[in-house]
Amino acid sequence: MIAPVLSVRNLVTEFDTRAGTVTAVDGVSLDVGPGEVLGIVGESGSGKTITGFSILGLIDKPGRIAGGEVLLNGQDLRTLPEAAMQKLRGDRIAMIFQDPMMTLNPVLRIDTQMVETIRAHRDVSPARARDMAAEALGLVGIPSPVERLRTYPHEMSGGMRQRVVIAIALMLEPDLIIADEPTTALDVTIQSQILSEMQRLLAARKTALIWITHDLTVVAGLAHRVAVMYAGRIVETGPVDDLLDRPAHPYTQGLISSIPSSVPRGERLVPIKGMTPSLISLPRGCAFAPRCPRASETCHNARPEAEDISEARSLRCFHPLEMAQ
Amino acid sequence: MTALLSLRALSQTYVSTPDLAERMANLAGAKYRELRVRAVNEVSFDVAEGEVVGLVGESGCGKSTLGRMVVGVETPSGGTLAWRGATLEEMTPEQRRQWELEVQMIFQDPFASLNPRMRVEQIIGEAPVVHGLIKRTERRDYVAELLGKVGLGADIMSRYPHQFSGGQRQRIGIARALALRPKLIVCDEAISALDVSIQAQVLNLFEDLRAEFGFAYLFISHDLGAVEHIADRVAIMYLGRLVEIGTADEVFENPRHPYTRALLAEAPRIDRRGQDFTPIEGEIPSPLDPPPGCAFHPRCARATQACKGAMPELRAGRDGRRTACILEHGEQP
Numbered sequence: 001m002i003a004p005v006l007s008v009r010n011l012v013t014e015f016d017t018r019a020g021t022v023t024a025v026d027g028v029s030l031d032v033g034p035g036e037v038l039g040i041v042g043e044s045g046s047g048k049t050i051t052g053f054s055i056l057g058l059i060d061k062p063g064r065i066a067g068g069e070v071l072l073n074g075q076d077l078r079t080l081p082e083a084a085m086q087k088l089r090g091d092r093i094a095m096i097f098q099d100p101m102m103t104l105n106p107v108l109r110i111d112t113q114m115v116e117t118i119r120a121h122r123d124v125s126p127a128r129a130r131d132m133a134a135e136a137l138g139l140v141g142i143p144s145p146v147e148r149l150r151t152y153p154h155e156m157s158g159g160m161r162q163r164v165v166i167a168i169a170l171m172l173e174p175d176l177i178i179a180d181e182p183t184t185a186l187d188v189t190i191q192s193q194i195l196s197e198m199q200r201l202l203a204a205r206k207t208a209l210i211w212i213t214h215d216l217t218v219v220a221g222l223a224h225r226v227a228v229m230y231a232g233r234i235v236e237t238g239p240v241d242d243l244l245d246r247p248a249h250p251y252t253q254g255l256i257s258s259i260p261s262s263v264p265r266g267e268r269l270v271p272i273k274g275m276t277p278s279l280i281s282l283p284r285g286c287a288f289a290p291r292c293p294r295a296s297e298t299c300h301n302a303r304p305e306a307e308d309i310s311e312a313r314s315l316r317c318f319h320p321l322e323m324a325q
Numbered sequence: 326m327t328a329l330l331s332l333r334a335l336s337q338t339y340v341s342t343p344d345l346a347e348r349m350a351n352l353a354g355a356k357y358r359e360l361r362v363r364a365v366n367e368v369s370f371d372v373a374e375g376e377v378v379g380l381v382g383e384s385g386c387g388k389s390t391l392g393r394m395v396v397g398v399e400t401p402s403g404g405t406l407a408w409r410g411a412t413l414e415e416m417t418p419e420q421r422r423q424w425e426l427e428v429q430m431i432f433q434d435p436f437a438s439l440n441p442r443m444r445v446e447q448i449i450g451e452a453p454v455v456h457g458l459i460k461r462t463e464r465r466d467y468v469a470e471l472l473g474k475v476g477l478g479a480d481i482m483s484r485y486p487h488q489f490s491g492g493q494r495q496r497i498g499i500a501r502a503l504a505l506r507p508k509l510i511v512c513d514e515a516i517s518a519l520d521v522s523i524q525a526q527v528l529n530l531f532e533d534l535r536a537e538f539g540f541a542y543l544f545i546s547h548d549l550g551a552v553e554h555i556a557d558r559v560a561i562m563y564l565g566r567l568v569e570i571g572t573a574d575e576v577f578e579n580p581r582h583p584y585t586r587a588l589l590a591e592a593p594r595i596d597r598r599g600q601d602f603t604p605i606e607g608e609i610p611s612p613l614d615p616p617p618g619c620a621f622h623p624r625c626a627r628a629t630q631a632c633k634g635a636m637p638e639l640r641a642g643r644d645g646r647r648t649a650c651i652l653e654h655g656e657q658p
Binding site for chain 1: 384520555602
């Protein structure tokens with residue numbers, strides 16, 4: 001087996017609040033190989049974004065990473081000093097956010113921002129850095145990249161801005177990209193353009209990608225493997241086809257049957273009842289038990305541990321759905 | 326039977342005239358012109374009683390402007406809007422009041438559409454009291470009944486909006502619309518801001534309410550999956566114009582307009598794995614400066630010289646489906 005680019009083991013991230021300590025990420029373990037796309041799916045408050053931030057070491061007070069390992073090519077990022085982490089971010093690991101304006105500085109031209117990033121990580125002349133920046137813009141499908149370099153972010157459409165952000169992320173050929181809902185705010189045709197560019201570039205470069213989203217349909221089209229998060233824990237993980245066709249966790253099943261296109265027209269959807277629990281008052285047992293149609297006494301009292309149910313799949317559930325075959 | 330709502334060549338043009346400073350600059354030789362945006366451009370369709378019409382389009386296509394005209398928040402700049410056969414101009418004050426009460430709207434953002442200083446009872450119960458549908462003394466019972474209809478308990482009546490989750494707030498917004506006993510509900514991206522599992526709950530609620538009260542919906546959304554699920558008929562908009570309209574089965578199974586085809590081909594679906602995304606090129610043109618002829622031609626793979634010439638009208642093609650594409654009208658080889 002090829003060594004994974006990123007290997008996360010039992011990651012725990014906590015936040016101190018007035019109401020007590022909240023465990024936003026609770027024992028998350030995952031691996032991403034070169035060229036692989038891992039989709040992390042969850043609803044709001046499931047901890048999917050904080051997982052991404054924790055991998056990058058971007059947790060500020062009152063939060064803290066309370067335990068676990070984050071291995072990038074075998075090196076534990078949690079033991080690295082902050083200065084070394086800073087060198088690593090943007091160079092070996094890049095992050096793409098939902099709102100491109102979170103990444104782009106509104107008062108600086110695109111070229112200033114891109115050249116600055118390149119020169120922070122590579123010892124090249126400003127002229128060479130400009131060339132690299134123009135080339136990166138061209139790669140993500142931005143027409144006339146040299147002219148575009150001289151514009152400000154507000155002069156671009158949302159789709160163009162997101163392309164610039166992706167260009168910046170890809171520019172230094174990182175080993176891993178973490179993308180947090182990067183196409184959620186975009187229109188269908190623009191989303192499709194960006195997904196197509198990402199597919200092409202990642203396959204060519206063997207870059208690992210973690211795609212964090214609430215949208216199972218995008219994951220179905222893009223990812224190789226899927227991890228489903230609920231209340232800070234990964235409840236089920238597996239290859240995309242296997243997991244979506246034969247979900248074992250009742251929550252995964254619920255998410256799938258909530259999608260309007262999952263049932264024939266005119267048939268009723270089968271939504272998950274209730275709503276996501278507050279992390280402050282999580283149930284004692286399985287966090288999904290109060291909403292779960294299969295929950296038993298055990299589920300309300302004990303937390304299921306992650307178990308491998310086949311070579312490629314793992315699951316946290318006492319009463320998994322029967323898997324066909 | 327006359328249609329509940331009937332739109333004929335309905336248009337909305339926004340005009341921005343040069344301000345004083347710009348007019349002075351023009352005297353010195355600057356070239357500030359009047360800017361016109363045709364946000365909605367000659368849209369015609371009907372909504373029958375109890376019918377769900379899905380209105381689909383990308384940002385800036387004018388679908389929300391159209392929805393706001395239908396509820397009467399904006400006055401159309403051209404064309405006619407008729408409610409129960411009476412146009413805006415012909416309406417008597419009584420008919421106008423009926424239209425205003427019978428068409429209600431549910432908004433996208435459940436956080437911005439509820440007054441944060443009002444209690445739930447007031448939010449839902451204010452309008453029916455003001456309009457004389459119920460007496461003030463009946464308000465508590467009336468609101469309690471409505472809350473039951475949308476799946477909330479009567480005990481939440483004295484709470485404020487900030488005490489609720491997004492899904493619960495959206496239910497309160499739905500109860501507020503129901504309170505006026507409407508006939509048509511305009512849902513402008515009403516489920517887009519909700520989590521997936523909550524979206525499904527609200528979609529089911531829409532269907533239950535329709536079965537119980539016989540509402541018609543104008544369901545405005547960019548989410549093709551949701552529209553396919555709920556709509557009887559689907560209208561596709563692009564840059565202010567309708568490009569295709571037909572029954573949901575027709576449009577989703579056999580889209581005709583190249584834009585509809587592209588939208589459907591690119592929409593991610595749960596059963597589409599390892600999708601090879603082959604997007605249409607380019608971005609939506611600015612409505613300030615729309616391309617000549619068919620607005621979609623710069624992005625259309627099938628565009629011919631003729632497409633750049635004349636704006637295609639929405640009319641029936643060879644098989645009776647209404648599209649705005651000359652290639653479908655059979656005028657081209």
